Amino acid sequence: MNKLPTTCYKGVRDFPPEKKRVHDFILDTMSKTCELFGYEKYDASVLEPTELYTTKASESEEIVNEQTYTFQDRGGRSVTLRPEMTPTVARMIAASKRELSFPVRWYSIPNCFRYERPQKGRLREFWQLNADLFGVEGLEAEIEVISLAYSIMKAFGAKDTDFEIRLNDRKFLQDIFDEFELSLKQRQQTMKLLDKRAKMPSEEFETELAKVIQEKTKALLAKLDTKSSTDRLDELKTKLAEIGITNVVIDTGTVRGFNYYTGVVFEIFDTNPENTRSLFGGGRYDDLASLFSNEKITGIGFGMGDVTIEEFLKARDLIPNFDSKTQVIIGLLNEKYLLEGFKVAQTLRDANISVEYQFIAKKPDNHIKRALKKKIPFVLFVGEKEIQTGKFTLKDLKAETQFELTEKEIMKFIAN
Amino acid sequence: MNKLPTTCYKGVRDFPPEKKRVHDFILDTMSKTCELFGYEKYDASVLEPTELYTTKASESEEIVNEQTYTFQDRGGRSVTLRPEMTPTVARMIAASKRELSFPVRWYSIPNCFRYERPQKGRLREFWQLNADLFGVEGLEAEIEVISLAYSIMKAFGAKDTDFEIRLNDRKFLQDIFDEFELSLKQRQQTMKLLDKRAKMPSEEFETELAKVIQEKTKALLAKLDTKSSTDRLDELKTKLAEIGITNVVIDTGTVRGFNYYTGVVFEIFDTNPENTRSLFGGGRYDDLASLFSNEKITGIGFGMGDVTIEEFLKARDLIPNFDSKTQVIIGLLNEKYLLEGFKVAQTLRDANISVEYQFIAKKPDNHIKRALKKKIPFVLFVGEKEIQTGKFTLKDLKAETQFELTEKEIMKFIAN
Numbered sequence: 090m091n092k093l094p095t096t097c098y099k100g101v102r103d104f105p106p107e108k109k110r111v112h113d114f115i116l117d118t119m120s121k122t123c124e125l126f127g128y129e130k131y132d133a134s135v136l137e138p139t140e141l142y143t144t145k146a147s148e149s150e151e152i153v154n155e156q157t158y159t160f161q162d163r164g165g166r167s168v169t170l171r172p173e174m175t176p177t178v179a180r181m182i183a184a185s186k187r188e189l190s191f192p193v194r195w196y197s198i199p200n201c202f203r204y205e206r207p208q209k210g211r212l213r214e215f216w217q218l219n220a221d222l223f224g225v226e227g228l229e230a231e232i233e234v235i236s237l238a239y240s241i242m243k244a245f246g247a248k249d250t251d252f253e254i255r256l257n258d259r260k261f262l263q264d265i266f267d268e269f270e271l272s273l274k275q276r277q278q279t280m281k282l283l284d285k286r287a288k289m290p291s292e293e294f295e296t297e298l299a300k301v302i303q304e305k306t307k308a309l310l311a312k313l314d315t316k317s318s319t320d321r322l323d324e325l326k327t328k329l330a331e332i333g334i335t336n337v338v339i340d341t342g343t344v345r346g347f348n349y350y351t352g353v354v355f356e357i358f359d360t361n362p363e364n365t366r367s368l369f370g371g372g373r374y375d376d377l378a379s380l381f382s383n384e385k386i387t388g389i390g391f392g393m394g395d396v397t398i399e400e401f402l403k404a405r406d407l408i409p410n411f412d413s414k415t416q417v418i419i420g421l422l423n424e425k426y427l428l429e430g431f432k433v434a435q436t437l438r439d440a441n442i443s444v445e446y447q448f449i450a451k452k453p454d455n456h457i458k459r460a461l462k463k464k465i466p467f468v469l470f471v472g473e474k475e476i477q478t479g480k481f482t483l484k485d486l487k488a489e490t491q492f493e494l495t496e497k498e499i500m501k502f503i504a505n
Numbered sequence: 506m507n508k509l510p511t512t513c514y515k516g517v518r519d520f521p522p523e524k525k526r527v528h529d530f531i532l533d534t535m536s537k538t539c540e541l542f543g544y545e546k547y548d549a550s551v552l553e554p555t556e557l558y559t560t561k562a563s564e565s566e567e568i569v570n571e572q573t574y575t576f577q578d579r580g581g582r583s584v585t586l587r588p589e590m591t592p593t594v595a596r597m598i599a600a601s602k603r604e605l606s607f608p609v610r611w612y613s614i615p616n617c618f619r620y621e622r623p624q625k626g627r628l629r630e631f632w633q634l635n636a637d638l639f640g641v642e643g644l645e646a647e648i649e650v651i652s653l654a655y656s657i658m659k660a661f662g663a664k665d666t667d668f669e670i671r672l673n674d675r676k677f678l679q680d681i682f683d684e685f686e687l688s689l690k691q692r693q694q695t696m697k698l699l700d701k702r703a704k705m706p707s708e709e710f711e712t713e714l715a716k717v718i719q720e721k722t723k724a725l726l727a728k729l730d731t732k733s734s735t736d737r738l739d740e741l742k743t744k745l746a747e748i749g750i751t752n753v754v755i756d757t758g759t760v761r762g763f764n765y766y767t768g769v770v771f772e773i774f775d776t777n778p779e780n781t782r783s784l785f786g787g788g789r790y791d792d793l794a795s796l797f798s799n800e801k802i803t804g805i806g807f808g809m810g811d812v813t814i815e816e817f818l819k820a821r822d823l824i825p826n827f828d829s830k831t832q833v834i835i836g837l838l839n840e841k842y843l844l845e846g847f848k849v850a851q852t853l854r855d856a857n858i859s860v861e862y863q864f865i866a867k868k869p870d871n872h873i874k875r876a877l878k879k880k881i882p883f884v885l886f887v888g889e890k891e892i893q894t895g896k897f898t899l900k901d902l903k904a905e906t907q908f909e910l911t912e913k914e915i916m917k918f919i920a921n
Contacts, residue, residue: 092798093556093796093797094797095596095599095600095797096600097553098553098584099582102549102550103548103549103600106545106547106611109546109547113546124831124859125854125859125860126860127831129522129831130529131519133518133519133520135551136618136630138514140509158552158578160577161576162574162620163571163620166514166515168514181519184519185521192863192865195522200551202552204578214550214552225865229864233847233862236847328844332844332847332848332851333851380508380509381511414540414545427645428744428748431649435652435748435749438542438656441541442541443542444543445542446649447608448645449608449641449643
């Protein structure tokens with residue numbers, strides 16, 4: 090029979106234990122920091138009705154039309170693997186808004202799917218922290234959410250000089266768009282071009298923009314470029330500095346490509362001079378729940394992807410070397426005592442010590458070799474002598490010492 | 506504009522924070538117990554190539570043909586949302602078998618999808634603990650894996666009288682099938698009928714079985730029913746009893762409906778007399794990796810679904826009442842001190858205390874009301890007096906006491 094390949098589907102990842110540990114380190118650091126800020130975890134299915142994405146709730150038309158995994162279920166209903174979490178959280182907030190006590194602080198780290206050509210930093214499946222604060226109109230919300238984003242970077246071990254927080258206000262752009270009477274489509278296309286402006290030669294940028302807004306191009310750019318900040322952005326920057334967040338710049342070129350932002354937007358950039366690039370970002374939206382409800386629910390949040398951040402951490406050597414989560418190998422020396430070994434293992438487990446029981450009787454060195462390879466710090470032997478005397482040999486592989494201890498003494502020792 | 510419904514797709518679940526806490530309690534209890542046994546967590550994408558399920562690696566033909574979510578991606582490749590984890594783990598073990606040190610202990614709690622009519626205990630998306638031990642042929646492996654399953658039930662707070670472990674050996678059935686020279690198809694159909702035998706009137710069972718194996722029916726049943734155990738099962742039961750697991754019965758009627766088991770199978774039953782039913786189960790398989798490799802890799806494991814176990818826990822009142830994970834609300838009393846509040850919050854967070862900062866200035870009672878509603882045990886006020894004196898009022902809502910403390914004293918107090 091022909092054998093199947095052992096590879097996973099293109100653009101997604103397998104996580105065998107050594108990779109799962111790194112992934113969990115990233116996801117757990119995000120979770121832990123969100124919880125320090127009082128954000129509560131929520132979750133939902135990766136499978137959503139397609140209609141959730143065929144409307145303006147979604148990040149961009151490109152994603153919905155060309156990049157979703159969309160198909161019919163066996164009952165003929167169109168379903169989609171979520172390409173992002175925002176429409177889902179809007180749906181869930183709208184569903185329970187009567188019972189919620191606003192302000193609401195929620196976070197989730199869902200996996201999301203986009204059909205793209207896999208490349209460095211972009212995969213077909215990625216995990217993305219979504220942290221959102223709903224129901225606060227004032228600038229306090231911006232301060233808190235940016236401060237949360239900043240704290241996650243710090244929790245990963247990043248220094249202030251490793252990243253930069255760029256601020257802009259969509260409102261300021263919208264005012265200019267209003268003044269020049271741009272249509273909705275022109276606004277979206279202009280926004281998208283502005284998002285790419287820093288990466289384009291200025292002539293090409295102007296040519297492209299002229300295709301969208303014709304004769305208004307020069308005047309609009311003149312207007313845009315005279316203004317380098319707004320009162321609101323200045324206030325935000327000053328307040329962030331007062332609470333100790335100083336790696337912040339106001340950059341009217343930071344617009345973010347997504348449709349739903351209506352106010353302050355921010356983007357965290359890697360400051361690596363060889364590879365300045367956006368790591369993640371977010372912003373304020375004012376009518377995300379409008380798809381589901383006539384009531385307005387204001388919100389501000391951000392999304393932080395696992396792939397980009399892992400690359401950032403690797404480049405700066407910020408991923409720790411993990412020991413095994415298993416603390417002890419119990420190595421059986423004599424098969425006669427198989428069941429005694431199970432009992433010793435259980436005693437330690439009852440005391441919350443994690444134990445791998447190597448129940449195939451072997452020489453001590455074999456058990457030690459396995460512990461070293463698996464980075465398990467302790468080895469405990471179970472053999473004739475141990476069972477007769479009630480004293481077990483415990484080897485501490487890091488300190489390179491060994492002790493003869495009773496079960497009780499072992500538990501005390503490992504706990505310390 | 507017509508509003509979209511706020512409901513999720515049929516047969517899947519939303520997990521707003523209050524439901525997510527319950528779900529995490531279930532998944533974390535599984536994880537924690539697996540790790541006490543030295544099992545390492547792995548994960549993979551929910552999206553797999555369809556070919557992984559169109560072969561005998563899969564649980565049953567019914568699932569593959571009628572119950573999977575299968576579709577073509579935008580590149581024309583057939584993909585499937587995993588209906589179970591076993592083919593994936595077989596693929597991953599086969600992929601890395603050169604680097605692995607057997608025995609290998611792995612676990613995962615993937616979400617899985619099956620297109621079924623949603624009903625009590627059965628949803629279209631469920632999470633399922635998969636714990637497997639690879640590379641051990643001896644009965645030690647059965648002892649360990651059953652002991653892990655037992656320990657998870659105990660970790661959930663179940664008593665020995667709440668559940669029963671039923672053991673059987675597929676090998677013993679296979680021997681009888683060999684003797685009666687049943688074809689592969691007859692074996693599978695007979696197995697499936699045997700799995701349902703306890704729930705059918707015996708006459709109906711015999712009629713159905715006769716459709717499959719015709720004139721062999723009576724003789725085969727006679728053979729089957731004379732044997733109530735095997736040496737191997739007796740040995741297993743005795744050894745489990747010696748290490749303290751006594752709620753075990755040998756039941757040659759427990760066959761499990763899945764194709765890939767080749768040896769000992771076990772099933773954990775709820776002992777509720779009004780609703781005796783299978784909670785979960787597992788067994789030994791000998792050639793799971795054969796799809797990918799010519800080498801045999803023996804294994805034994807089990808799968809434990811979140812929906813069934815949650816119903817069991819609810820019925821026995823074993824789901825705790827959860828406090829918020831947030832420990833303190835900082836309530837702002839005077840908007841003048843907005844930034845000072847942010848700083849106090851950060852100081853506590855730096856000491857690993859989780860803080861929700863209620864930065865809209867309100868009267869103390871308003872902040873207390875919110876803390877009570879959200880089950881957050883402490884409230885700390887930030888106002889004129891606090892900032893001037895450096896002493897903050899901390900209310901302990903459980904003990905109904907309050908203190909005037911400095912920031913340092915607060916951290917000590919909450920840590921204890």
